[in-house]
Amino acid sequence: MQFPLSEYFSSFQGEGKFTGIYSFFLRFSDCNFRCGFCDTSDRLGKVNHMMSLEDIIKLLKDNGHRHLVITGGEPFLFPDQLHALQIATDGLSISVEVETNGSLDLKDPLRGMSNWHFNISPKVWNSDAYEDLYSPRKRIYKFPLSPDNYDATVAFIDRFEISSEEIYVMPLSATRKEYDKHAKFVCDKAIQHRWNFSSRLQLLHNFK
Numbered sequence: 001m002q003f004p005l006s007e008y009f010s011s012f013q014g015e016g017k018f019t020g021i022y023s024f025f026l027r028f029s030d031c032n033f034r035c036g037f038c039d040t041s042d043r044l045g046k047v048n049h050m051m052s053l054e055d056i057i058k059l060l061k062d063n064g065h066r067h068l069v070i071t072g073g074e075p076f077l078f079p080d081q082l083h084a085l086q087i088a089t090d091g092l093s094i095s096v097e098v099e100t101n102g103s104l105d106l107k108d109p110l111r112g113m114s115n116w117h118f119n120i121s122p123k124v125w126n127s128d129a130y131e132d133l134y135s136p137r138k139r140i141y142k143f144p145l146s147p148d149n150y151d152a153t154v155a156f157i158d159r160f161e162i163s164s165e166e167i168y169v170m171p172l173s174a175t176r177k178e179y180d181k182h183a184k185f186v187c188d189k190a191i192q193h194r195w196n197f198s199s200r201l202q203l204l205h206n207f208k
């Protein structure tokens with residue numbers, strides 16, 4: 001089983017519920033969307049590493065990682081690879097987190113991934129693409145927020161009846177300057193709606 005990756009690396013998880021955990025990141029190479037605001041747009045569609053499952057598990061073990069982040073691009077475009085990882089990591093003492101835009105459902109064999117955590121980051125500016133929203137059991141929803149997309153974000157949350165304790169909002173930003181510009185607005189809205197606030201450590205501290 002080969003994994004078409006744009007990159008793999010070790011770093012701190014910068015966003016969401018597992019912020020601050022030193023993690024091994026696998027970044028799949030492609031996405032079903034092409035969002036105008038995409039911080040990995042330069043890597044979409046490019047396979048820089050074709051890794052075997054055995055190499056991935058060896059790297060995880062050799063580096064003593066306790067947390068694996070599977071990201072993209074869109075990992076759900078690669079269900080066979082996800083399934084293989086599910087089997088290979090079962091029984092290892094690591095937690096697994098998948099970042100997805102939530103527009104694709106998993107194939108049946110993957111529905112049993114009850115021990116994996118999902119960060120669903122819906123693209124509200126592409127909301128026509130969503131008839132349903134993938135909703136696994138262990139999940140949070142991440143929304144990059146700014147004054148420009150606030151109304152669309154609230155409409156999306158209402159449409160799919162997402163509960164506030166599952167929502168993490170973070171400043172919509174590709175740079176530290178944009179992060180600072182939107183941070184207070186996002187904090188205020190998080191307090192107003194009782195959403196969770198997520199920082200973006202990779203921008204604040206120049207993590208990868």
Ligand code: SF4
Nearest residue numbers: 031033034035038073
């Ligand atoms: S869904 Fe995410 S990875 Fe895909 S194009 Fe949009 S921002 Fe980029």
